[in-house]
Amino acid sequence: MSSQDEQFQAGAPDPAASSADDGMTWWYRWLCRIAGVIGGLSCAFAGLWNCVTINPLNIAAGVWMMLNAFVLFLCEAPFCCQFIEFANAVSARADKLRAWQKAAFYCGMAVFPVVLSLTLTTLFGNAIAFATGVLYGMSALGKKGDAISYARIHQQQKQMDEEKLTGSLEGQA
Numbered sequence: 001m002s003s004q005d006e007q008f009q010a011g012a013p014d015p016a017a018s019s020a021d022d023g024m025t026w027w028y029r030w031l032c033r034i035a036g037v038i039g040g041l042s043c044a045f046a047g048l049w050n051c052v053t054i055n056p057l058n059i060a061a062g063v064w065m066m067l068n069a070f071v072l073f074l075c076e077a078p079f080c081c082q083f084i085e086f087a088n089a090v091s092a093r094a095d096k097l098r099a100w101q102k103a104a105f106y107c108g109m110a111v112f113p114v115v116l117s118l119t120l121t122t123l124f125g126n127a128i129a130f131a132t133g134v135l136y137g138m139s140a141l142g143k144k145g146d147a148i149s150y151a152r153i154h155q156q157q158k159q160m161d162e163e164k165l166t167g168s169l170e171g172q173a
Helices: 003-011 013-024 027-048 056-076 087-095 099-116 120-143 147-172
Strands: none
Touching: 003 027, 027 056, 027 099, 027 120, 056 087, 056 099, 099 120
16 A cells, blocks of 8 residues: 555544544534535635725635635545645544534634625625534534423423422421
8 A cells, every 4th residue: 555545544534433423413414514515615706706805804804715615625525625635634633523613613714704894795605604513513412302201301390390389388287
């Protein structure tokens, strides 16, 4: 095996290890990745369009948006960055992050250009990147419980409240 193949295998994420600890289903993981790629595309195009101006804050926001696009491509779709040697290593490290960490990172990346220059281009360009962070944040909250469990918990709480109420009434009499 060549040294390049060894680097690729060392940097490639282990799908069994990453799927076992975060609790995301395969289709939700793909949804997050596709949202990240589409968010990267929207950031890149809107950032380029934002740079065609003479306002320095718009140019700075556009450059930041293109940087966001690069980071999204690097973390979510490293096959788009095959010409960069460290792309697989960065992607493997990003896959090891918890969902709430990715959510905070992506949402923070998307909010900064909007704060820097509040225009429709920055709002719409960063909306999908922000939505990617929201998707990761929702996965960090976990799965929704079933109705039977909630009904059982509610029944137990209601029963305990009734016992406390009858106990306090008996203590008064």
